[in-house]
């Protein structure tokens with residue numbers, strides 16, 4: 001058997017999904033936890049489409065420092081859970097639930113100021129009897145007087161079969177250390193799924209792709225933003241302190257390529273310009289951003305998923 005000296009410090013690893021009504025603060029929470037802007041935060045509802053994984057390394061609480069283990073938390077952001085009207089919206093909601101299905105822990109994030117809305121009741125209904133490990137996280141506690149939080153918690157606990165309840169302010173950061181500690185401790189024991197070394201520039205690469213996607217959302221309409229995906233191909237620090245980023249926007253239809261490029265390249269220039277500004281201020285250094293638009297008929301496993309869900313991708317109104 002293994003002797004005491006050779007027992008390795010324990011590692012834990014697992015997925016944490018964040019679900020909640022639109023504007024509950026999921027993206028803000030994810031970004032705050034991950035310490036950098038990984039997902040799109042916007043006051044406009046429903047900008048988050050599919051899952052974005054934030055990867056966090058966290059020291060486990062341990063009375064024995066020599067055997068202090070570490071946890072790798074894989075955070076999954078999901079689209080807002082809302083009453084879907086359009087078919088694409090329904091697909092987004094389905095994707096949100098898929099994210100939650102795969103997770104070891106599901107955080108149900110509730111906007112403490114809005115309280116028990118119809119959206120919150122819907123989520124409760126949906127999660128009822130799901131067997132998932134649910135943690136209720138009351139967010140935006142900075143906006144609500146303390147005495148109001150207790151009756152609200154009681155009301156919510158009656159709706160959800162929760163394992164734990166926590167109160168946080170994703171904006172101010174209050175309560176987030178405890179949340180992180182508790183999540184790390186609650187994940188299953190197991191090896192890390194991502195090598196730690198990979199994590200250093202992953203957030204920046206994701207960030208670059210997300211900033212471009214954010215501009216596609218803001219500058220194009222209808223189904224175009226939903227039918228495009230962005231990948232950072234190259235992310236290189238330059239000797240002069242600037243960073244050179246090459247990203248490719250993949251579209252599945254030739255028509256969308258034309259829309260994204262625009263008249264004499266005007267649209268793609270504008271997307272690139274705005275994304276570059278945003279990136280330069282977040283990364284705090286000059287950015288050279290090169291964008292490519294490519295047609296890749298097969299990119300859209302997501303779209304195949306839409307079809308698999310019985311969603312006709314012609315009807316996007």
Ligand SMILES: Nc1nc2c(ncn2[C@@H]2O[C@H](COP(=O)(O)OP(=O)(O)OP(=O)(O)O)[C@@H](O)[C@H]2O)c(=O)[nH]1
Nearest residue numbers: 023024025026027028042045046080140169170171
């Ligand atoms: N005061 C306060 N505002 C918050 C807090 N958390 C998030 N917000 C704000 O609430 C709004 C919505 O936050 P998001 O993080 O975009 O919400 P989301 O749940 O990801 O929204 P969807 O992408 O629509 O699903 C933003 O204006 C945030 O700045 C908080 O703890 N306190």
